[in-house]
Amino acid sequence: MVLIKASDVLRDAQRIVVKVGSSLVTNEGRGLDEVAIGEWCRQLAVLARDGREVVMVSSGAIAEGMKRLGWTSRPKAVHELQAAAAVGQMGLAQMYETKLRENGLGSAQVLLTHADLADRERYLNARSTLLTLLKLHVLPVINENDTVVNDEIKFGDNDTLGALVANLVEADALIILTDQNGLYTADPRKDPMATFVHNARAGDPALEVMAGGAGSNIGRGGMITKILAAKRAAGSGASTVIAWGREPDVLIRLARGEPIGTLLTAQTAKQQARKQWMADHLQLRGAVTVDQGAALKLRQDGKSLLPIGMTSVDGDFSRGDVIAVRDPSGNEIGRGLANYASAEARLLCRRPSGEFEALLGYAAEPEMVHRDNLVLTR
Numbered sequence: 001m002v003l004i005k006a007s008d009v010l011r012d013a014q015r016i017v018v019k020v021g022s023s024l025v026t027n028e029g030r031g032l033d034e035v036a037i038g039e040w041c042r043q044l045a046v047l048a049r050d051g052r053e054v055v056m057v058s059s060g061a062i063a064e065g066m067k068r069l070g071w072t073s074r075p076k077a078v079h080e081l082q083a084a085a086a087v088g089q090m091g092l093a094q095m096y097e098t099k100l101r102e103n104g105l106g107s108a109q110v111l112l113t114h115a116d117l118a119d120r121e122r123y124l125n126a127r128s129t130l131l132t133l134l135k136l137h138v139l140p141v142i143n144e145n146d147t148v149v150n151d152e153i154k155f156g157d158n159d160t161l162g163a164l165v166a167n168l169v170e171a172d173a174l175i176i177l178t179d180q181n182g183l184y185t186a187d188p189r190k191d192p193m194a195t196f197v198h199n200a201r202a203g204d205p206a207l208e209v210m211a212g213g214a215g216s217n218i219g220r221g222g223m224i225t226k227i228l229a230a231k232r233a234a235g236s237g238a239s240t241v242i243a244w245g246r247e248p249d250v251l252i253r254l255a256r257g258e259p260i261g262t263l264l265t266a267q268t269a270k271q272q273a274r275k276q277w278m279a280d281h282l283q284l285r286g287a288v289t290v291d292q293g294a295a296l297k298l299r300q301d302g303k304s305l306l307p308i309g310m311t312s313v314d315g316d317f318s319r320g321d322v323i324a325v326r327d328p329s330g331n332e333i334g335r336g337l338a339n340y341a342s343a344e345a346r347l348l349c350r351r352p353s354g355e356f357e358a359l360l361g362y363a364a365e366p367e368m369v370h371r372d373n374l375v376l377t378r
Helices: 034-049 061-069 078-102 114-118 120-135 151-155 158-168 205-210 223-234 250-255 270-280 292-301 342-348 353-360
Strands: 015-020 053-058 106-112 138-144 173-178 199-201 239-244 262-265 286-290 310-315 322-326 332-337 374-376
Touching: 015 034, 015 158, 034 053, 034 078, 034 250, 053 078, 053 120, 053 158, 061 078, 078 106, 078 138, 106 114, 106 120, 114 120, 114 158, 120 138, 120 158, 138 158, 158 173, 158 223, 173 223, 173 250, 205 223, 223 239, 223 262, 239 250, 270 332, 270 374, 286 292, 292 332, 292 374, 310 342, 342 353
Parallel strands: 015 053, 015 173, 053 138, 106 138, 173 239, 199 262, 286 322
Antiparallel strands: 239 262, 286 310, 322 332, 332 374
16 A cells, blocks of 8 residues: 655646536526636636646536526426536536636536446547647536436536546546535534544545535535545545635645645555556456567566557457457466457457558557556466
8 A cells, every 4th residue: 555645645746637516616506606717717727837737527507507597496307407407508618718718728618427437438538538638738627418417417416527537537636626624523514523624544434424415405415425536536546635615726725735625645556546446346358369579568568568469359349448468378467448449459460550540441549458558467
């Protein structure tokens, strides 16, 4: 286990996911808070100029839609929730685009569902898009695609989405901005003996006991969803900070290492967590066998698996599925995420990357499995 110093978590973080809740974005449902959103965008621009890569996960579409439609309470009918999301998403995206542009940042709207992140091919497509946007210095603003989903509206929350996005882009940290200072040992509105939790280990079962239900009738989350989101983000090595969104310069000060809010540290290094996930928790859909030279490069040199070193392909798998890598004797030496489906991989066996476009009709990754997505098992 790799212990992470609390003071180093945000100061050393190069890729950060920031999630802001509905009650903050819409000023408790009274409409989009232009001043607050502008302030967060200003801070995001400071982080970007400092060389950080930042992704924003923003709630608020349904709440803004409710305001525009004149609804004072959150409807229960799915079609009404979807309608509110469709109406509100227009204003939400426009507000972020305007405020980020005023601070010299380009922006992009990305709508996701949990299904996008559960399906491996769509997961990789979403990941590629987000990483490309970051390379182009464009800040992605992500929201759940509430206009086309059912279960996510009824049971989902953007705290969970924030954690999934942190895993998706392999973020170093997740910042959850909320209307509370952070986590208390009990609800301070009900228990005068409640004390503030400054630092704890993400995934500690005691944290779930401390957390209560939703604190607002505008959003769907509460402190428990933030605790569970921190636990999920820690699975890929990202630590989480839960802080008051209206704290002056909260993002800038956190990035400098100031102890604001509740810090829930991930106790496993990012790369170790991802490789352990691939090795222990994924069902294999197929395998490729490699020649002795490729096996040595994978084992000894830490290289990616190139199709030219592959001799055969087994199983029926899609791009993004986890597959086994076998040596010439049939022994599994590693596992990784396939960049090509099995039918394509069979065409690419023993072929150099310069022939891929002629064989497939398009040119994609030169690797069958990139070394960042490969874990050695033997």
